[in-house]
Each structure stands twice: as C-alpha cells, then as structure tokens.
Amino acid sequence: MFNSYISKTRKSRVLYEKAKKLLPGGVSYAIRHFEPYPFYTVEAKGSKLYDVDGNEYVDFWLGHTALILGHSPPTVVEAVKNQLEKGTHYGTSHELEAKLAEKIVKFVPSAEMVRFTNSGTEANMYATRLSRTFTGRSRIAKFEGGWHGGYDALHTGVRYPFDVRESAGLTSGVLQDTIILPFNDLERVRERLMNEEVASVVIEPVLGAGGGVPAEKEFLKGLRELCDDNGTLLIFDEVITGFRLALGGGQEYYGVTPDITVLGKILGGGFPIGAFCGRKEIMKRIDTLLYERPHYSFHGGTFAANPISMTAGLATLKNLEDGQLISRLNNVGAEIRKQLTEIFKAEDVDVKVTGAGSLFNTHFTKEEVKDARAASRADKKKLVDYHLSLVTNGVFFLPTHNGALSAAHSEDDIEKLFSETAKYARQCKAT
Ligand SMILES: Cc1ncc(COP(=O)(O)O)c(C=O)c1O
Structure with a gap:
C-alpha cells in the first residue's frame, strides 16, 4: 500500500x-x-x-470536523467576500459579534451570554478560569480520553496510558490541580470526587480524539446531579458536537444542560473561532464594569470576535437553523x-x-x-x-x-x- x-x-x-x-x-x-x-x-x-x-x-475529516457545509460553501464564501470589502479586522465593537451571540443564545440551551475566542483551546482555557472564579475553587476535573486543546490544565489524561504526561513543559503544580475521571462510569466518578471540591468538570458529550465514544445519557444525567450536589460547574466541551448533533449541540441531543458550554469549529464557518457561554450569573464574572480586579475573570484577545469569523459563522448557522x-x-x-x-x-x-x-x-x-x-x-x-x-x-x-x-x-x-x-x-x- x-x-x-x-x-x-x-x-x-x-x-x-x-x-x-x-x-x-x-x-x-x-x-x-x-x-x-x-x-x-x-x-x-x-x-x-x-x-x-x-x-x-x-x-x-472536513477540516477537523469543522466544515458541516463542506468546503467553500457558496453562501459562506459570498458573505465573507462582502465582508472582506468592509474590513478584515476592526479591533473595535461591531454589530456582527452581537448578532452571532444572539444566535448562540437562541439555539444553545445553556447559553444566556457569550464571549468569543479564536480557538477551542482558548475557549476551554477561559471557561476553566471562569469556573474557578465563580466557585472560588482551584481544582478541576476532566475525563480519560477527553481532548480540550493544548491548555496546560486540560492537557492531561488524553491518551492511554493516561498517567503519562501528554507533553513536556507541563508543571507538576498545574497537573496536580486536575483530576482525571473514568468516562461513562458514574459510580467511580462519584467515588473519585467524594472528598474533593472541584470548580468544574469538563466533558465532551461524544469523545472526539478519544475515539468517537458517545457518553451514555444516564451517565450525563447522573453527572449533572453530582455536580449540582457538589456545587461544581458542569462544562460541556461542544467544540465538535455543537451545531452538529443538534442545533443546540449535545445538550439538546441528550437533554442535559451544562452550566458553561465551549464551542468552536462549525461556529466559525471555516474560519478560526471559539466561544464559551453560560448562565448570566456565571458569565457576568467577566464583566469589568461589575467586578474590579482581582474579582473579575479575564477574557480577551486581539482577534476575538473578528468580523470574518462572525460573518462566516452567521452564514453557516443560517443553513442549519431549520x-x-x-x-x-x-x-x-x-x-x-x-x-x-x-x-x-x-x-x-x-x-x-x-x-x-x-x-x-x-x-x-x-x-x-x-x-x-x-x-x-x-x-x-x-x-x-x-x-x-x-x-x-x-x-x-x-x-x-x-x-x-x-x-x-x-x-x-x-x-x-x-x-x-x-x-x-x-x-x-x-x-
Ligand atoms: C472537543 C474539542 N475541544 C477543544 C478542541 C481544541 O480546539 P482548537 O483546535 O480550535 O484549539 C478540540 C479540537 O479538536 C476539540 O475536538
């Protein structure tokens, strides 16, 4: 061959x-x-x-599963061409960011407010920080085989054997704060988290890099209850499943609503994007008008909500919304x-x-x-x-x-x- x-x-x-x-x-x-x-x-x-x-x-492979309309879909290309003429990157506020946020709030059950990033990695990083801000806790948990991008705190327990470091350059301090949980095994998750206070548990509704393995519905429901009982935020990493399993992603497909949702891929219509969204009371911790240093949770970036990705995302969602x-x-x-x-x-x-x-x-x-x-x-x-x-x-x-x-x-x-x-x-x- x-x-x-x-x-x-x-x-x-x-x-x-x-x-x-x-x-x-x-x-x-x-x-x-x-x-x-x-x-x-x-x-x-x-x-x-x-x-x-x-x-x-x-x-x-579809550009890492991002291209739900295929390569260069005419409606997206046309919209982006028009936007290119009006500017590639403003670095100021513009209407398109609110328009795309409005669509996310409409479609994704857990979303009341949204912030945009340039990648799924970044969105997971800020979502993790936000969960720590909101709960006042340091430790977090993720699942064996879960891939959330290259952010240090989540770049662990991705490939078997799960106790081998995924990369050099990760400090013990960071890794000690992350607990790795067994996927689809509620009893063992419950045992592992029994004496822990964790800020958030992040899960992909369908493991992507971990082998395309769907979470069982009862498992996700149980995890939701467990998080509620423990004052832990449940984060769905829907970078792959968002706008794919259903318009409202895995949370609509499974009927389980997380506290924070991480999005990416399809949302950018073929251009770089990430986003995180959730309940108002949580998302408001990013608001620097409401909270002073050190009480707000920082998020930002040069290309955050760039008009090209916003345009391509809007054009893509238009094709999906019915x-x-x-x-x-x-x-x-x-x-x-x-x-x-x-x-x-x-x-x-x-x-x-x-x-x-x-x-x-x-x-x-x-x-x-x-x-x-x-x-x-x-x-x-x-x-x-x-x-x-x-x-x-x-x-x-x-x-x-x-x-x-x-x-x-x-x-x-x-x-x-x-x-x-x-x-x-x-x-x-x-x-
Ligand atoms: C579930 C999931 N989360 C996060 C990421 C990271 O996203 P990005 O590659 O845009 O940083 C990926 C990328 O494949 C992913 O599949």
Whole structure:
C-alpha cells in the first residue's frame, strides 16, 4: 500500500521533504501527519480535497470536523467576500459579534451570554478560569480520553496510558490541580470526587480524539446531579458536537444542560473561532464594569470576535437553523455506522463502529467501546492500514479521529466509502 501511495503522491513527497526542514515534524499539527507522509492539498471544494499531484479525495475529516457545509460553501464564501470589502479586522465593537451571540443564545440551551475566542483551546482555557472564579475553587476535573486543546490544565489524561504526561513543559503544580475521571462510569466518578471540591468538570458529550465514544445519557444525567450536589460547574466541551448533533449541540441531543458550554469549529464557518457561554450569573464574572480586579475573570484577545469569523459563522448557522440538514446528516450517520459494521462483519473482521449523529469512528476490536481505554486496546495497526488503503483510493479521514459528514457529501461519496471499506475488509480477511 505504501508503494501505491508513494507513486501517486510524488509532488507531495517533495513538499514534505522541504517542510521537514522548516516545520518540526514537517507539519503544523502532529495529528495531520501520517506515514509515509501526508499529501499536500492545493484546493478544496464541496466534499472533496485535491492534492498537488492531482489526486481527488472524498473528505470525511472536513477540516477537523469543522466544515458541516463542506468546503467553500457558496453562501459562506459570498458573505465573507462582502465582508472582506468592509474590513478584515476592526479591533473595535461591531454589530456582527452581537448578532452571532444572539444566535448562540437562541439555539444553545445553556447559553444566556457569550464571549468569543479564536480557538477551542482558548475557549476551554477561559471557561476553566471562569469556573474557578465563580466557585472560588482551584481544582478541576476532566475525563480519560477527553481532548480540550493544548491548555496546560486540560492537557492531561488524553491518551492511554493516561498517567503519562501528554507533553513536556507541563508543571507538576498545574497537573496536580486536575483530576482525571473514568468516562461513562458514574459510580467511580462519584467515588473519585467524594472528598474533593472541584470548580468544574469538563466533558465532551461524544469523545472526539478519544475515539468517537458517545457518553451514555444516564451517565450525563447522573453527572449533572453530582455536580449540582457538589456545587461544581458542569462544562460541556461542544467544540465538535455543537451545531452538529443538534442545533443546540449535545445538550439538546441528550437533554442535559451544562452550566458553561465551549464551542468552536462549525461556529466559525471555516474560519478560526471559539466561544464559551453560560448562565448570566456565571458569565457576568467577566464583566469589568461589575467586578474590579482581582474579582473579575479575564477574557480577551486581539482577534476575538473578528468580523470574518462572525460573518462566516452567521452564514453557516443560517443553513442549519431549520434543523433539517442536521437531522438528515444524523440519519446518514446512523446508516454509515450500520453499513460499516455489516461490511466488516461479512468478512469476519472484528470491528466496532462508534459515533453519534453525523460522526463515526472505526475500531478494530471485538469488545464494546464505551470509553477511551477500550478504544486504545483496539488494533491500531489495522486502523492505520485501513486508513492508508482508503487514502490511496481517494477517501480521506485521519485514523483514531472521527469521520464527519457534511451537506456536500453525495450518495456516490458515501458509496465510495463503503466500496473502499469492503475492498479493505476482503484484503484484511485474506491476510
Ligand atoms: C472537543 C474539542 N475541544 C477543544 C478542541 C481544541 O480546539 P482548537 O483546535 O480550535 O484549539 C478540540 C479540537 O479538536 C476539540 O475536538
């Protein structure tokens, strides 16, 4: 498979050799690397990526799952073009920030007030700080396999083994303040938090980097009650699930309302964004007109609420607001999970397909995948082979990460995913 990929991607290889000398690891984000080297995209339209060698890929990675309308959707491009003429970055107040905040408040059950950032990482960082401000507590908790970006306090317990530091440069002081909890196991969470006073518990309604594992509804409900009993704020990191599982994100999908919600990806319509929102009494702790130093919780940034991201976000939400697209994509997602399971089963390859709504993830394992531990026990080599087999044949996603659907995916695109998967499954059985 390596040889076939290499012979199709010669120009990419040259670009990669050059990039390796300039960017550590040759990439701008380690997860974008795969062996033998990543292909180099020159154009993206609809459901497709095109690389420098002229190869076409049906894209299920969708810019880290951000592009629910596909690449360069005409309505978003048009709106952004118009905005470009009026200014790229004001650094002042402008109406678009209130307009997008208004939409978030309308759609997201937990949102009464909003602040914008440039990334999900930043939004999680400020949300964590806000939870500490509001509760007056220092410690926080997150889940095994939970990915909330590279902010020190949350950059722990992401990959198995969960007790190995995720990065050098994290201080013991920071890490000691973060408790790592087992996912989908309420009893053990209750035990672990029994004698703790934590400011917040942050959870992804569906683990993203942790393997596309949905939280169980009863688990989320129990977690909500536990947080209420302990005076702890519940934070939903909906950077992936926001505007994807439902217009109101995972909280609408599960019927469980957190205190603070973190958003990103889809909200930016293909441009950099993050946001955090929640109840007024909590969000008001950011208000420097109400609270003096050191009682307010700082948030800000040069590009916060930049007009291009606001415009693209508004144009994107316009396409989602009647709920029809999300509901259609959720149905296709369910069908994909079912079909992929059947395709592997037909060839006696042990696979569990996880995900929810329009997200799907493939694990080469016999066991139920209910947490990131089970996901980590799956056969990684087979997953990497499956990935390279699909990429070589024009279907793209990143191994271990969620595949996602967009409005731009056609029946033929989905059919291609199935036929290439069937090809791999047959090959897998034969070896
Ligand atoms: C659930 C979740 N939270 C936070 C982040 C971090 O967002 P960003 O990459 O925009 O900083 C990500 C990114 O993949 C994510 O999936």
